[in-house]
Each structure stands twice: as structure tokens, then as C-alpha cells.
Amino acid sequence: MKRFAAVVGGLLALCLFVLGGMFAWGRLRPPTAEQIEALSLLARPSQPTQGRNAFSALFFSNVDVPADKIDQVYAAERPRALHWLTFDMLTATPEHWYKPAVPYPSLPRPVESDGLCLARDQHCLAKVRQNQDTVRASLARHHVRLEHERALAGYDYVWSDLTEGPTADFLVSSSDSRGLWSTSAALDFVDGKFDRAFDSVCTQIETRRRLRKGTNASVVNILGGMTMSQATHLFADMLSEAPEGQPLPASCTRAFSPLTVSDVDRCALMQFDFNKTLSPDLWKADLPWTDRWKMSLEHSRRLAAPRYAAACSEAGLSRLLMDQPITPGEWFVHPDAFDAVSNSFGIVLMQIGAPMHESTLNRDEDIVASLRMGATILWLAQHPAPGQSLDQRLAARPAWMHVDDSRHLRVSDDGRSLLISPHGPGSGWVDGWSLPKER
Structure with a gap:
């Protein structure tokens, strides 16, 4: 019985160790090249600088x-x-x-x-x-x-x-x-x-x-x-x-x-939606510190950015200019296991908050x-x-x-x-x- 308990305890410890490692890597890993480019596109100034605003x-x-x-x-x-x-x-x-x-x-x-x-x-x-x-x-x-x-x-x-x-x-x-x-x-x-x-x-x-x-x-x-x-x-x-x-x-x-x-x-519409749905000002005050292990706003923004920015890219604009239809879900970003462990609430927010871009x-x-x-x-x-x-x-x-x-x-x-x-x-x-x- 003691041996069985030891095995179970060891397995639990191993699971916790693995989950801890996945959590750490999910929070510490750098953004991908695609995410960096998407965040850059979404941060690009879009407001017209000349003319009359209606x-x-x-x-x-x-x-x-x-x-x-x-x-x-x-x-x-x-x-x-x-x-x-x-x-x-x-x-x-x-x-x-x-x-x-x-x-x-x-x-x-x-x-x-x-x-x-x-x-x-x-x-x-x-x-x-x-x-x-x-x-x-x-x-x-x-x-x-x-x-x-x-x-x-x-x-x-x-x-x-x-x-x-x-x-x-x-x-x-x-x-x-x-x-x-x-x-x-x-x-x-x-x-x-x-x-x-x-x-x-x-x-x-x-x-x-x-x-x-x-x-x-x-x-x-x-x-x-x-x-x-x-x-x-x-x-x-x-x-x-x-x-x-x-x-x-x-x-x-x-x-x-x-x-x-x-x-x-x-692109300006996508930037506006992105910054409203995943605004630092919106979430930093409303999220209790006890729940912050469930969500990383920084990583949520990284995950969502490629979908929002798809219409801002040269490839996306080219498709729109050629009148090519966008398949529903085509630009959806699929989180991985590390995201699920380190940012579970952020994944839900990303999926609920993102508008139906393709439609x-x-x-x-x-x-x-x-x-x-x-x-x-x-x-x-x-x-x-x-x-x-x-x-x-x-x-x-x-x-x-x-x-x-x-x-x-x-x-x-x-x-x-x-x-x-x-x-x-x-x-x-x-x-x-x-x-x-x-x-």
C-alpha cells in the first residue's frame, strides 16, 4: 500500500512538474515572428492626418x-x-x-x-x-x-x-x-x-x-x-x-x-476592435491578482493579433482587392497546450471577443x-x-x-x-x- 501511494505521489509530482514547466514556458517563451509582425501592423498609425472629419x-x-x-x-x-x-x-x-x-x-x-x-x-x-x-x-x-x-x-x-x-x-x-x-x-x-x-x-x-x-x-x-x-x-x-x-x-x-x-x-477597424477587446486599461483593473495565473493579457494579445492583422497584411489586402472570399475560420488562431495551461482564461477571451472577421x-x-x-x-x-x-x-x-x-x-x-x-x-x-x- 505504501508502495502504491509512493507511485501515485510520484506521478502527481511529475504531473505538477510537467504542468509547472508548461506554465513557465507558456509565460516565458518569446513571441513568434508572425505575432511580432501582426502586433506591428496593429500598432501602425491609421488615423488620417489631413482633411475634414465627418x-x-x-x-x-x-x-x-x-x-x-x-x-x-x-x-x-x-x-x-x-x-x-x-x-x-x-x-x-x-x-x-x-x-x-x-x-x-x-x-x-x-x-x-x-x-x-x-x-x-x-x-x-x-x-x-x-x-x-x-x-x-x-x-x-x-x-x-x-x-x-x-x-x-x-x-x-x-x-x-x-x-x-x-x-x-x-x-x-x-x-x-x-x-x-x-x-x-x-x-x-x-x-x-x-x-x-x-x-x-x-x-x-x-x-x-x-x-x-x-x-x-x-x-x-x-x-x-x-x-x-x-x-x-x-x-x-x-x-x-x-x-x-x-x-x-x-x-x-x-x-x-x-x-x-x-x-x-x-485595418483601422481591426485595430479598433483589437484594442477594445484586449485593452490593457480594460483588464488590468478588473482582473483580481488571484486570477492572474489564469490569464496573461500580453500573451492573449499575441495569440489574437494574427487574426486581427490578417486583413492588414499585403497578402490579405491583395485577396480583398481581387474579390476572393475568405473561408469562415480561415484566419482563426489555434492555441497550443502551453497556452491552455498558462493562459486558460485568455484563450476563452480571445475566442469570445474576436468578431467574426471572415464574415x-x-x-x-x-x-x-x-x-x-x-x-x-x-x-x-x-x-x-x-x-x-x-x-x-x-x-x-x-x-x-x-x-x-x-x-x-x-x-x-x-x-x-x-x-x-x-x-x-x-x-x-x-x-x-x-x-x-x-x-
Whole structure:
């Protein structure tokens, strides 16, 4: 019996020795080359240094703050917004949601009965044509909000400086105008004001495209992108119905200029998410010393960094620019046994806190694909080729307009539009692009 106890004790001691060694190596081992590179990419400065920041304009989109005072008013309101995000947001009810405490009137909110073109409405032109009286009344009622949205054309980028709070998205998520700009352009077209209609819709596409570049605010990236996609659908519909010889403004050329890396670079979003999920300031105060053997923030950041930084690397950006889909879980980092022993809580945090990067990026590719398709429709209209099939004409378009083969570019059964398949979940709104009439 004593011998058995000695054997068991020896085995337990050996296990403890091995676990201790694994714990020590897990905590003491240096970062890998991949982790070092990823951390470097995530620490790279991303905020634009020139131009006008539209964040304050979006922040006050529901309030009629004078344009020349908006930055000053935002600077005064920012501490209150940070306090709400940090301490009050999780317990706030819809009746007690954040409202700016500024001496300016709130704007009426658009509602579904206004008949406006929502971000997922692919047939804005038809919707407006069928509800002209309702739309005219709605545009008159919301004319101040519409002017605020049009004023976004004077800004260069969107950058949230509410970095101390969990996210500013909760404060600007209602900033979308619910399609006022597109609805206004569609009504101009219905009224026969073709020059004004095309300039309006193309200026909106150009503006939304510019403001998405390099932003760290995910709501601007997603909602702004969906609005841009919807406006591009509207542009294609307008082009298919435009009178023969209708000239297009320079804004349309700018709206559908060739894609560059900046159109697909979402590194600032990944940096923002990484620093919020695994922030030293967030965890150093909340983690009791008795639990620190379960988690190493430094090693958690190392483990998570490659997944967050994958979209920042040259290889990742190249794939996004070529419209190649990202397989779900493809960039997931798999911890090893040493991580499990030395950083068990950190592994859980890394898996729970990391957003669904691949799905997010695939959905973003769908938004960028709308620019490719809008440019394709414009190119077909501007390059008639009698005697050539549509397949031949599509093959001849510039390379940057091409979509990945997995999208299965095809013609609809009625022959009136081009169809593509989405990469991301819930992106059915990328489908159906009206073909221009044969001249």
C-alpha cells in the first residue's frame, strides 16, 4: 500500500512538474515572428492626418446643429458621451437612451410610411414612381436632414475619437438618413431632371465611398456601405431608362474610378476592435491578482493579433482587392497546450471577443462588389459593341471591374440585368444590376 501511494505521489509530482514547466514556458517563451509582425501592423498609425472629419456631423445627425459650430459643440458634448458609453449604456432602456444635451432642436425621424428608399431597397426608382405624392411630402418634411446628409460631400473621412468607450457605434447607428439622398435623386429623375438626378446619385456614391476609406467606425463602414450599394443600384436603374445621348456629370466618373487598396483596407477597424477587446486599461483593473495565473493579457494579445492583422497584411489586402472570399475560420488562431495551461482564461477571451472577421470581410467585399458592378454597367453603356455578345463585352471590360468566379456572374432570365452571388451572409441586396439599353 505504501508502495502504491509512493507511485501515485510520484506521478502527481511529475504531473505538477510537467504542468509547472508548461506554465513557465507558456509565460516565458518569446513571441513568434508572425505575432511580432501582426502586433506591428496593429500598432501602425491609421488615423488620417489631413482633411475634414465627418464624425461630429454623423454624431449630431438627429439634431439641427449649425454646420459652422458642429465641431465646437461636439467637443463640449464628448465627455458626456464617453461617460454614458462607459457607465450607462449597458443599463439604459430605449426610453432613456443617450440624447445630446445641446441647445438645438431635434430633427423628425424618418419612418417607413414616408416611402423613402431604404438601404436594402434595390428598386428605389420604381418605389418613388409609385409613391410620388408621399415622397414629395416626406422630402419636404425632412429637408433639413437631407441637407445635412448632402453636406457630407464636404468631408474627407470618418474617425471616431470615442476610444475610451466600448464603441461609438451605439451613438451613430441611427445616423443613417433612411435613404433621403437616394429618394431625392430618384424623384428628380422621375420629374425629368436627369442632369440633377445623375449628379446627385453619383455624388452620394462618391461621398459614401470616400468616407468608408480608412474609417475606424464599423457602423459607417457597414451602413454607409449598404447605402452606397443601394445608390449604385439606383444609378444602374436610371442609366437603363435615361434618354439616348444623356450626358453624365464628372461626379459619375469619380464615383466609379478604379478600385485601389484603400477601398478594401479595413485595418483601422481591426485595430479598433483589437484594442477594445484586449485593452490593457480594460483588464488590468478588473482582473483580481488571484486570477492572474489564469490569464496573461500580453500573451492573449499575441495569440489574437494574427487574426486581427490578417486583413492588414499585403497578402490579405491583395485577396480583398481581387474579390476572393475568405473561408469562415480561415484566419482563426489555434492555441497550443502551453497556452491552455498558462493562459486558460485568455484563450476563452480571445475566442469570445474576436468578431467574426471572415464574415465581416466577406460582407464588406459584397459592398465593394457593388462598385465593380456599377462601373461595369457604366462601361457597357459607354462602350457599345454591335455584333458582340454580352459575354464578349464583359470579358473585355477592365480587370478591376471583374468579380471573383465564385460569384457566378450571369444574366437574369429576362435578360434585363446582371446577377451575382454574395460572399457574406445577409448580403442578398448585392444582386440584380439593370443592364443599359442597347443603343
